[in-house]
Amino acid sequence: MKPSQTTFEELVDAHYAELYHFALARCGRADLAQDLVQETFSRAWGARRQLQSVQRARAWLYTTLRREHARLYERQRPETRPSEQLPVVPVSDRHCDPDSLALLQVLERLADNYREPLLLQVLGGFSCAEISAMLEISENTVCTRLYRARRQLRSALDDEPKKVLAR
Amino acid sequence: MNCLQFRRKLLEDPTRQEDDFLTHAGQCAGCRAEYLRCQAFEQELLAALQVPPPAGLREEIIHQHPGRAATGTKHRRWLLTGLAASLLLGIGIGMRLTVFAGPSLQQEVIGHIAHEMPLLEGPADHWVDNDRLRRLFTGLGGELDGELGRVRHAGRCHMDGGDGLHLVVQGERGPVTLLLMPAQPVDGVLPLQAGEFQGVIMPLDHGSMAVVGNNGEPVMHLAERVRKSVHWHL
Numbered sequence: 158m159k160p161s162q163t164t165f166e167e168l169v170d171a172h173y174a175e176l177y178h179f180a181l182a183r184c185g186r187a188d189l190a191q192d193l194v195q196e197t198f199s200r201a202w203g204a205r206r207q208l209q210s211v212q213r214a215r216a217w218l219y220t221t222l223r224r225e226h227a228r229l230y231e232r233q234r235p236e237t238r239p240s241e242q243l244p245v246v247p248v249s250d251r252h253c254d255p256d257s258l259a260l261l262q263v264l265e266r267l268a269d270n271y272r273e274p275l276l277l278q279v280l281g282g283f284s285c286a287e288i289s290a291m292l293e294i295s296e297n298t299v300c301t302r303l304y305r306a307r308r309q310l311r312s313a314l315d316d317e318p319k320k321v322l323a324r
Numbered sequence: 325m326n327c328l329q330f331r332r333k334l335l336e337d338p339t340r341q342e343d344d345f346l347t348h349a350g351q352c353a354g355c356r357a358e359y360l361r362c363q364a365f366e367q368e369l370l371a372a373l374q375v376p377p378p379a380g381l382r383e384e385i386i387h388q389h390p391g392r393a394a395t396g397t398k399h400r401r402w403l404l405t406g407l408a409a410s411l412l413l414g415i416g417i418g419m420r421l422t423v424f425a426g427p428s429l430q431q432e433v434i435g436h437i438a439h440e441m442p443l444l445e446g447p448a449d450h451w452v453d454n455d456r457l458r459r460l461f462t463g464l465g466g467e468l469d470g471e472l473g474r475v476r477h478a479g480r481c482h483m484d485g486g487d488g489l490h491l492v493v494q495g496e497r498g499p500v501t502l503l504l505m506p507a508q509p510v511d512g513v514l515p516l517q518a519g520e521f522q523g524v525i526m527p528l529d530h531g532s533m534a535v536v537g538n539n540g541e542p543v544m545h546l547a548e549r550v551r552k553s554v555h556w557h558l
């Protein structure tokens with residue numbers, strides 16, 4: 158089957174919003190998330206001839222954004238580097254819906270190696286096998302982390318929904 | 325597939341389409357309820373993450389890249405592609421002849437510009453805002469203090485020795501490329517000439533910078549201005 162051909166503009170339209178969601182969930186800051194997405198498409202422009210198959214493009218874009226995000230933290234001087242978890246996110250700036258707020262709060266308490274595959278699956282729609290290739294860890298490990306991530310999210314929400322709502 | 329296996333698989337990936345997985349959901353009421361609950365939860369999670377992107381982000385991305393190359397630039401592009409190819413060839417032969425001498429910094433700079441030729445093409449109808457520029461500098465451990473004029477592209481690029489910033493500003497004779505290379509020191513000012521391009525590589529307080537424009541562009545003037553506005557804290 159012939160892969161569908163896309164122009165750069167179509168590529169942007171198809172993916173910029175979901176990449177922004179991924180970037181925001183990873184770095185927690187709207188301005189940085191915007192930079193990450195722009196950087197990613199900057200690189201995509203350079204590689205646009207290889208990105209004409211839609212499915213390959215999606216994995217490429219997420220991988221590139223992850224790399225840019227990692228570089229962002231490598232580059233930061235120690236005093237500005239956030240502690241190993243996410244930077245403190247003013248979640249309330251992003252959402253006013255209390256259910257979403259509660260969900261984001263528990264998501265941010267997940268360990269990063271659980272949160273990242275989960276975000277790739279929920280936002281990018283990647284399978285365990287695809288995530289395994291992107292993160293360069295075994296498929297079994299990815300499956301286990303996804304399973305535990307969802308278990309932890311649910312039990313955290315079951316435990317304290319009232320507390321979060323009351324804030 | 326038994327219920328235990330089903331529930332494990334469900335939490336690994338609720339969107340699975342495997343036959344035995346879907347068959348179990350169809351046949352077992354308890355697991356079907358769990359399946360539906362899980363799908364609803366995924367939808368909630370997705371909705372929570374879908375914060376609307378800032379207005380204008382799409383336009384900024386599209387305008388950063390001249391997707392609509394003007395016909396007049398086609399010829400230039402071929403010239404440059406040829407130039408880059410010959411430079412690459414030169415690099416290949418050079419490496420075989422002298423094992424220790426890599427390509428010159430001038431060759432690398434021209435190669436980099438040629439590789440990202442589309443950045444110089446198309447009409448300049450969108451300018452990078454100063455906040456974004458400053459963030460790019462901060463991200464690399466630098467500081468921009470002052471204005472660089474009208475910047476039509478700004479991004480971080482991989483360069484020999486480490487990351488740098490690749491800017492394209494509007495000059496008097498068309499686009500001018502600025503490559504800020506904090507990890508690439510030079511001993512003195514190196515002139516640069518290739519085809520219809522001319523420019524200069526000069527040292528900064530950390531590393532160096534290349535300023536390359538069309539023939540006749542007063543690059544030294546711009547280089548001086550950049551040198552005064554850019555500081556690295558590395």
Ligand SMILES: [Zn+2]
Nearest residue numbers: 326327352355
């Ligand atoms: Zn069952």
Ligand SMILES: [Zn+2]
Nearest residue numbers: 436440481490
């Ligand atoms: Zn570049």
